[in-house]
Amino acid sequence: MGKPVGGEHNIWREWTEKYARRIKKIRENPNPKLARSNIILYEMMYNQARRELDAWESGSKVPVMYCNENSPVRLYMSLGFxxxxxxMFADRLTREQARRYFDLARGHGFPENACxxxxxxxxxxxxxxxxxxxICATVPGDCDTMAQALLYVGxxxxxxxxxxDxxxxxxxxxxxxxxEQLxxxxxxxxxxxxxxxxxxxxRLTELQKLYEETWKLESEIFELSATKPCPVSGRDAxxxxxxxxxxxxxxxxYFRSFRDELKExxxxxxxxxxxxxxxxRVYWMCSAPFYEDPFSFLEERGCAVPCYEEGPGAPSRYAVRDYEDAERRFGRALRHPLExxxxxxxxCHWGNVAERRIQEVLRNSQRLGIEGIVHFMQPGCLPCNNMAKVLGERAEKELGIKNIYIEGWCQDMEKHDEAExxxxxxxxxxxxxxxxxAKQKSQ
Ligand code: SF4
Structure with a gap:
C-alpha cells in the first residue's frame, strides 16, 4: 500500500472527523443559544470534506485553484476547478491544526506579528x-498582506x-x-x-442565481437582527x-432555515x-477570538451583538443580478455574467476608499440601532487597524456611538488573555x- 495522501496529516480527513463530531453534538445536545440551522452548515462542510478527500484519495486530476479574499469563486467553480x-480554510482550523500551521509558516520565515x-x-x-x-489567484485591494500570502504559496x-487589480x-x-482581467x-x-x-x-449563471437567492435571505436576516430584544446570538452573527x-x-x-428561525x-x-x-447593542469589527466566546460574556450582561461587519447581509457589496442597484452604482445594468x-x-467590503466603508457602517448602525462598536484590533491587520480610529470617531461624532479598541488574536490563543x-x-x-x-435621566 502506498503512502496515504497528505502524509501524517490530511486536512480533509481531519475535517470529516471534526464535522461528523459537531453534527452529532448538535443532534444530541444542541446549544439553545445557537441557531439550529447550523447543522445544515456543518453538513455542507462535512460533505465538502468527504468529497474532496475521496477525490484526493482516488487520484483526481481535476486542477485545484487556491484563492482567497474577495475572489470570484463562482467563476472558478463554473470553470471546473x-x-x-x-x-476561509484558515478560519476553520481546529486548535491543534492552527498550532501546526503557525509553526510551519513561522518556520518558513513568516513574521509572528502578521495577522x-x-x-x-x-x-x-x-x-x-x-x-x-x-494555480493560485488572489485579489489585492482589500487586504494586501493576505494577497501576498497566497502569492507566496503559489x-x-x-x-x-x-x-x-x-x-x-x-x-x-x-x-x-x-x-477584462477575468x-x-x-x-x-x-x-x-x-x-x-x-x-x-x-453554469456561471446558475451559480449567480443561487447566490442571488442566498443574498436576499441574508438581507432578511440582517433586517431581522434589528429586532429588540435581539433574536440572534453574537456567535451566529x-x-x-x-x-x-x-x-x-x-x-x-441553510440561510432560509436561519431566516425562519430568527423570524420565529x-x-x-x-x-x-x-x-x-x-x-x-454593539457592532463587531474585523475578527474575534475563535477559541473562546466573548459574545456570551456580553449577552450575559444584556449586551447584544446583532451584527458583524462581514456577517450575513451586512456588507453593501453589489450582489449580482440586481439591475437597479447596478444602475445606481455603475450607471448602467450589468448584463454579462463576467460583468x-x-x-x-x-x-468589496474592505476595499475601495475608507469613506465607502464608513458610510456602510453608519448606515447599518442606524438600521440596527447600534450603540457601540467593538474594534477587534488584530496585530498586523492593516485594513482594520489603520481605519479603526477614523471609523470610530465618525461613528461617535455622527451617531453618538461609543467605541472600544481592543487587541486580540483570532487563532493564536497562546497570546490571548481571556480574563484580561x-x-x-x-x-x-x-x-x-x-x-x-445618566442621559436617559436627564431627558
Ligand atoms: S484580519 Fe486584517 S490582515 Fe488579517 S486577513 Fe483580515 S483584513 Fe487581512
Missing part, C-alpha cells in the same frame, strides 16, 4: 496536507499565480477593467488545463457566509440575552451603560 478558498489569518493561509497553503494547487509550489473607483470603467484568467486557464477547464456561462460552498444548493436551505424568535420575543432584557462578477469585486480581554469589555460596557442611564 476544485476551488479552495484557503483564507493570524495571513500566517495560517501561508502555513496551510504550503503544508501539502491538502491537494497542492495547480511561488512555493511553482504554479502560475494571478493577482486581479481592483481600482479604487466604483464605476463602469472599473467594472470593465476587472472584467477574461484573461479564463483564457489562460483554458489553455493551461485544456482537458478539464472550460468557460461554462450557463459572526458567521461569515461560507463562500467556499457557493456551489452547494444547500446554501439556500423575533415574533415570540425570544433572545439570547440574560432574562431577555437588552440593555445595549456581474466584476461588479462584486469592485464593491473580558475585563476590558466589562469595564467599557459598564461605562457605556452608566452614560446611557
Amino acid at each position: 476544485r476551488t479552495y478558498h484557503i483564507e 493570524d489569518r495571513v500566517q495560517l493561509t501561508a502555513g496551510v497553503g504550503i503544508s501539502g496536507h491538502l491537494p497542492p494547487p495547480s 511561488r512555493f509550489w511553482k504554479v502560475p499565480t494571478f493577482a486581479i 481592483i481600482p479604487f473607483e466604483v464605476n463602469i470603467e472599473a467594472v470593465l477593467y476587472v472584467k 477574461e484573461q484568467i479564463v483564457d489562460f486557464c483554458q489553455q493551461t488545463f485544456p482537458d478539464y477547464i472550460r468557460y461554462d456561462e450557463a 459572526l458567521r461569515m457566509p461560507p463562500i467556499q460552498l457557493y456551489d452547494d444548493p444547500m446554501m439556500v436551505d 424568535r423575533a415574533e415570540q420575543g425570544k433572545s439570547v440575552l440574560k432574562d431577555g432584557v437588552e440593555r445595549f 456581474e462578477e466584476a461588479g462584486v469585486l469592485v464593491t 480581554f473580558e475585563a476590558k469589555l466589562a469595564d467599557w460596557l459598564n461605562l457605556c451603560l452608566a452614560e446611557k442611564e
Whole structure:
C-alpha cells in the first residue's frame, strides 16, 4: 500500500472527523443559544470534506485553484476547478491544526506579528496536507498582506499565480477593467488545463442565481437582527457566509432555515440575552477570538451583538443580478455574467476608499440601532487597524456611538488573555451603560 495522501496529516480527513463530531453534538445536545440551522452548515462542510478527500484519495486530476479574499469563486467553480478558498480554510482550523500551521509558516520565515489569518493561509497553503494547487489567484485591494500570502504559496509550489487589480473607483470603467482581467484568467486557464477547464456561462449563471437567492435571505436576516430584544446570538452573527460552498444548493436551505428561525424568535420575543432584557447593542469589527466566546460574556450582561461587519447581509457589496442597484452604482445594468462578477469585486467590503466603508457602517448602525462598536484590533491587520480610529470617531461624532479598541488574536490563543480581554469589555460596557442611564435621566 502506498503512502496515504497528505502524509501524517490530511486536512480533509481531519475535517470529516471534526464535522461528523459537531453534527452529532448538535443532534444530541444542541446549544439553545445557537441557531439550529447550523447543522445544515456543518453538513455542507462535512460533505465538502468527504468529497474532496475521496477525490484526493482516488487520484483526481481535476486542477485545484487556491484563492482567497474577495475572489470570484463562482467563476472558478463554473470553470471546473476544485476551488479552495484557503483564507476561509484558515478560519476553520481546529486548535491543534492552527498550532501546526503557525509553526510551519513561522518556520518558513513568516513574521509572528502578521495577522493570524495571513500566517495560517501561508502555513496551510504550503503544508501539502491538502491537494497542492495547480494555480493560485488572489485579489489585492482589500487586504494586501493576505494577497501576498497566497502569492507566496503559489511561488512555493511553482504554479502560475494571478493577482486581479481592483481600482479604487466604483464605476463602469472599473467594472470593465476587472472584467477584462477575468477574461484573461479564463483564457489562460483554458489553455493551461485544456482537458478539464472550460468557460461554462450557463453554469456561471446558475451559480449567480443561487447566490442571488442566498443574498436576499441574508438581507432578511440582517433586517431581522434589528429586532429588540435581539433574536440572534453574537456567535451566529459572526458567521461569515461560507463562500467556499457557493456551489452547494444547500446554501439556500441553510440561510432560509436561519431566516425562519430568527423570524420565529423575533415574533415570540425570544433572545439570547440574560432574562431577555437588552440593555445595549454593539457592532463587531474585523475578527474575534475563535477559541473562546466573548459574545456570551456580553449577552450575559444584556449586551447584544446583532451584527458583524462581514456577517450575513451586512456588507453593501453589489450582489449580482440586481439591475437597479447596478444602475445606481455603475450607471448602467450589468448584463454579462463576467460583468456581474466584476461588479462584486469592485464593491468589496474592505476595499475601495475608507469613506465607502464608513458610510456602510453608519448606515447599518442606524438600521440596527447600534450603540457601540467593538474594534477587534488584530496585530498586523492593516485594513482594520489603520481605519479603526477614523471609523470610530465618525461613528461617535455622527451617531453618538461609543467605541472600544481592543487587541486580540483570532487563532493564536497562546497570546490571548481571556480574563484580561473580558475585563476590558466589562469595564467599557459598564461605562457605556452608566452614560446611557445618566442621559436617559436627564431627558
Ligand atoms: S484580519 Fe486584517 S490582515 Fe488579517 S486577513 Fe483580515 S483584513 Fe487581512
